[in-house]
Amino acid sequence: MTLSRRAMVAGAGATLALGASGRRAAAQSPRLPAAVAEPPRLPVAELPRLPVADPELVARDEAVWREVAGRFRVSADFVNLENGYYGIMPEPVRHAYLRNVDRLNEENSHLLRTTYKGEADQIRRRIAGLLGVTAEEIALTRGGTEALQNLIAGYRGLRPGDAVMYADLDYHSAQYAMNWLAGRRGVTVERFAVPEPATRQAVLDAYERALRDHPKVRLLLLSHMNNRTGLVTPVKEIVTMARGHGVDVIVDAAHSWGHLDFTIADLDAEFAGFSLHKWMGVPLGAGFLYIRKDRLADVDSVFADETYPLTDIRSRVHSGTMNVAPILTVPTALDFHDALGAQVKQARLRYLRDRWVHQVLDLPGLEILTPEDPSMYGALTAFRLRGHTSEADNVAVADRLMSHHRVFTVRRGGVTRGDCVRVTPALFTSAEQVDRLVVALRDVAGRMPRA
Template sequence: MSRRQMVAGLGALAVPLAQPQSFMKTLAPPGAAALPPVSPVPPPAAEPASPDLVAAPAGVPPERLAEDEGFWRNVARQFRVSPDFVNLENGYYGIMPEPVRREYHRNVDHLNERNSYLLRTEYKPRADEIRGRVGQALGAAREEIAFTRCGTEALQNLIGGYRRLRPGDSVMYSDLDYHSAQYAMNWLADRRGVRVERMVVPEPPTRQATLDAYARALRDHPNVRLLLLSHMNNRTGLVLPVREIVAMARERGVDVIVDAAHSWGHLDFTIDDLGADFAAFSLHKWMGVPLGSGFLYIRRGRLDDVDLAYDDETYPADDIRSRVHSGTLDVAPVLSIPTALDFHDALGAAAKQARLRYLRDRWVHQVRDIPNVEILTPEEPPMYGTITAFRISGRVSEADNVAISDHLFDRYRIFTVRRGGPARGDCVRVTPALFTSRDDVDLLALAVRDVARRFSA
């Protein structure tokens, strides 16, 4: 049965989950019949030829291309996606497109074959070239970028290493910021002797209401010297007007660390659009690089305001790479970055952003008339991408939202995730991807209607 058929009327039928096979845990006792022979594991099937990169056609406006399902079916063919469920939880990390997956496998084999020789002689100059390529895509200089294992490591190094705090100063974050970054900010209380302030982003989060909330928080806490700011947060997908908030913070002598882990490769922007001096990025989310890849950014002239990582002496103090020390790494993800950037460039940031917003709009606009469905991500285009959270009115507990996401999977085979953290209660996060089809989000809209009936307060 196709997903289109389910959307047409069969979505309400329960879909039984396959039960895992039980495995024998003990050997047969003496005298028992001989165990059946173990079937040999068949060799892996030959992989199909890797498809060519799909490029966005010249002259077609991104918003119009976003609705061209035939074009995006061709893009989806470049991803190996399980047919067992509809994956709408792509915010955790992004599936590698086929060209990147194959390049990663080649790099794993190359690393294994050349071993320490690659790490000691070949990797560093090659990684330096790749830093330049990343900088070019971001609108930054190579010397402003240092690779990390993920966006979290980049945030922790920037927050923990920020050295302009003095006892009596304050730091601030919001309820929607990433939990690991919140923990790092809390840690500064003991390490730097500062006070930790927490603000709440308003619901509904209009652009003006959000700007007013940050202006009020900075005014009411004049001792704040460091602000954590999520460009696109991982809980509801809200996109903040970062440039304006950075500017108002700078007027008050407040530095800002921007968490751009979810936005780069998802939205169309450069580092100058953010106006930030410090930022953290993930490469294994919306850029489709293998897991274990991210980077931090420190604007030229601000390097002295971040400590060396554990007094690292691998690089000189005037080299940004001295602000990261991750030990011996799996370098295959970094070596695969150029192929991921090739894939990104072929489509273009504007086309990716338009398609991801289109998928979000398609399902949201089918359910926003339901009285007890709260959409937590605003309709203003600059303030959202594809990540969107919803909540059933009155169902704000962790248990409620786990039950809702379980129901979506058990009945409709749609995989989502419950998110906590928003001040007004938990929610369910929905994250389509480039391989998501129109039928997938139509099925979600049908399923949300069912959820709204079943979980009404």
Template structure:
């Protein structure tokens, strides 16, 4: 039988609307177990009070399948997917594998636009200001490399606590743009005023700075920066700021207006709980021309933010799963997540501050921390010292943490609980830290 052109077009249109049509392999696969429903958030309960409701958070923890072989307090690398997200991801992996190029060439672009719209709604942004990426690092590299307002003799600035891959990209700008690099050190102990004074002094001392990298929450110590205030002083001096919000979105309760930034990057596979390989870049529409198109990409017009990132043929299953992750996040509520994560951090920190030589590298000012906190012992600032501490916690106590270097005052150990972490587990950490000084002699 010979199909007419009209019939072919009609059939392809139906296929685009329903990529599973005519897929017997899909229909024969047995359905997997149904994911449990997230617990309903009690009405009228303040986040700080809900943070102490172990029955509620026990039900939340049941949404995550985690290993029982160790206590995972290294949840800053990426976030474990809750069961609804994990199951959706597996369905999307199957969908992509079965439909292959047909999915990519028909429905995916429209689905990706829907995901961009969902992200924009949660962030309080415009869809046209968002481009999907494979993570925060790709987004940072696109912004730093593409920022085109630098001239030879200008300077760029970053701090010791900023993300190492972003530092590398900034260090590349002398060759790419002829710009000088200025590096500053965040003070210890860190307070909001001390941080503001540091940036004010640095911007005053380096008037040629035109671009500043600023971590909303850094991945070394977990310190949360007063972004809006630093941005205001930078704008006053004509300095643009790229905000790295990869660790903060989904961990802290904020929207894009709270940052008041023109340029920002976000990860979706950390505290939003989406699969690995999902993030996005934010460029406010009127600033789009200040970032070059990626490799003169002609896939999208110059006025489309998606022309600023070129990822090639990427695994789209993580992107297709983002909506489910956002549903889970919204069901719990950003304020409730933030309060719980701060409660868990306080649980261990408040038990160990009196240990001789213990240095906690984030203050107790609520606006300056979330889940992530790092520590070091006085006299043990070498990388090897802190690797030994992390190894001891794992081998002796089955507590998994991670050593972090790059802090000017010395290396440290990072502790990062998650929504499935229990207070008892953090009590075990506190007990282990009390024995550390004698154990490591």
């Protein structure tokens, strides 16, 4: 669970950061350390200062968010409303990353062969604490995609003649991994469409119907927040439903962690993949997978890995010699996350979505692809103009927003009812910037021919 901001700041104020000379001195010892100290916390001066108030009130305080935005280095050439690809680092995190790149370059294999594994274990414990699980259930990866691929490819509960299933809104790379199982495991791949408009009950009914109609399904891919429309699914209810049909679920939480306020208990997940470089602001190249401890044997080790015993979750990931600087920067990113608080981040991101969506609901033919149920969205939301469902149509809309209004968005495909344009504000986005999107959408909607 998220630490309180006051507790975190108090801890930060009492901790002194090691300088580069201190790191080099510590690295001179050739022996393996018996234990690795907790990484130093970010000094208070580098953290955003938020009032102690209701998260919904803080979310609307533009003075607070100007201060937060001041800790990000962003281009002034355009309004970036395409922050779903990855989340840029706040400046304290970027500086820490550069220090870690230098440290890795200076200490080289000595770092990797001595202190790194201990530091990585500390990071696993820190992540596990936020998720409400144990470090033995966490394995670090290079991103959410690798985490999902390893879980899907390694899942052992399939036999020839079984089926696996996913929805149209699920992440394309994870869909590909599910398709891959057909040739490797002799299974059938089932696909279904999430309904539009997507109410909570309609989504639950769609999953219940899909599971009932495909009794051979043994594995379901389930996005917590999908990357196409931003719809947030009621994961816990669907996991319970799937268990009733004898189906295991792999949860894709790459877009939701650090974006929404939740723990594993809120999902009731047994297998899940996460990204650290989206909404936690870690440098590109970091994520992790989760396997509930009593289910570890249901996922194979990767390529018969012998680095760790089969009883160790780290045997489910083998990335080779990788850039560990992003992983070493995780504690700093989590300090920044804790300073804001998961509830406040969630409230701010939903507020930015609401601010633009609620100003364009009157536009004829504009379809918003997330419902007006706060439990089913965050910042990421997509729209389409009725009748304009092709790739070309939606590329044209995104191009118009950028070329004429300097508002950057992205076209998304793969939705059964047609392509759309995704809008994703970030913590550095201001209310004025999403208001610019509103003006731009009125222009675009007025220029597109009515269906």
